[in-house]
Amino acid sequence: MLILRRRTGDAIMIGEDVVLEVLEISQGKVMLGIQAPPQVRILRREIAEAGAHNFAAARAVSGRAVESFLLRFRRSASK
Amino acid sequence: MPQAATLHFGAVDYEDRNVIEFPAGLPGFEDESRFVMIEREETAPVIFLQSLRTTELAFLTLPAAMVDPDYELAATPEDVEALGLPTAPEVGRDFLCLTILTLTESEPPAANLKAPVIVNLHTREAWQIISMQPHHSARHLLALPVTEPASC
Numbered sequence: 015m016l017i018l019r020r021r022t023g024d025a026i027m028i029g030e031d032v033v034l035e036v037l038e039i040s041q042g043k044v045m046l047g048i049q050a051p052p053q054v055r056i057l058r059r060e061i062a063e064a065g066a067h068n069f070a071a072a073r074a075v076s077g078r079a080v081e082s083f084l085l086r087f088r089r090s091a092s093k
Numbered sequence: 094m095p096q097a098a099t100l101h102f103g104a105v106d107y108e109d110r111n112v113i114e115f116p117a118g119l120p121g122f123e124d125e126s127r128f129v130m131i132e133r134e135e136t137a138p139v140i141f142l143q144s145l146r147t148t149e150l151a152f153l154t155l156p157a158a159m160v161d162p163d164y165e166l167a168a169t170p171e172d173v174e175a176l177g178l179p180t181a182p183e184v185g186r187d188f189l190c191l192t193i194l195t196l197t198e199s200e201p202p203a204a205n206l207k208a209p210v211i212v213n214l215h216t217r218e219a220w221q222i223i224s225m226q227p228h229h230s231a232r233h234l235l236a237l238p239v240t241e242p243a244s245c
Contacts (some may be wrong), residue, residue: 060223064223065122068119080101080146
């Protein structure tokens with residue numbers, strides 16, 4: 015991993031046309047400004063991960079897994 | 094009453110008040126913004142989120158409190174603003190906090206406590222947000238009996 019030190023107002027470039035600027039740093043948080051072409055998708059990593067989990071959840075919904083889950087879940091809930 | 098083609102129940106009548114809209118789409122499914130919440134007696138308390146656009150797309154969800162009774166949501170100020178909830182919102186009255194389940198035949202069932210779906214019950218808008226609680230897992234295993242009882 016490339017690690018750089020930057021101050022408020024400094025920026026870095028990623029490739030030809032993505033600019034990442036440090037706008038503000040305070041209390042352990044950093045505010046970033048990003049300039050990029052519209053076709054570049056920018057996502058918080060957590061959101062991208064949520065997307066991957068959603069994808070797995072949607073793909074995994076097979077009838078058998080759901081049936082067996084509902085059976086076990088309802089049995090444990092009715093105890 | 095409008096009817097939805099569903100993945101799990103065939104054609105289902107639904108009420109408009111059970112339709113939710115993700116203004117930002119659902120992560121991973123950005124083109125899917127309208128879902129209907131389906132809760133049936135025989136599968137309660139599971140709430141199915143059925144896409145109104147794609148029959149094959151449905152999620153099983155559980156209210157976060159059913160997965161973890163101590164669940165406390167910690168949302169970022171930006172998310173709180175987007176949700177547009179009144180101050181001191183109450184689960185069930187102002188919003189729902191649903192966790193998406195992953196069910197496979199090979200792994201134990203898990204709920205995503207890290208990224209719950211918040212439904213504003215006043216506007217019927219929904220967002221999947223990220224909990225700021227570090228211990229909230231995206232694969233929280235559900236406490237279920239491991240083996241099927243021999244008879245019931």
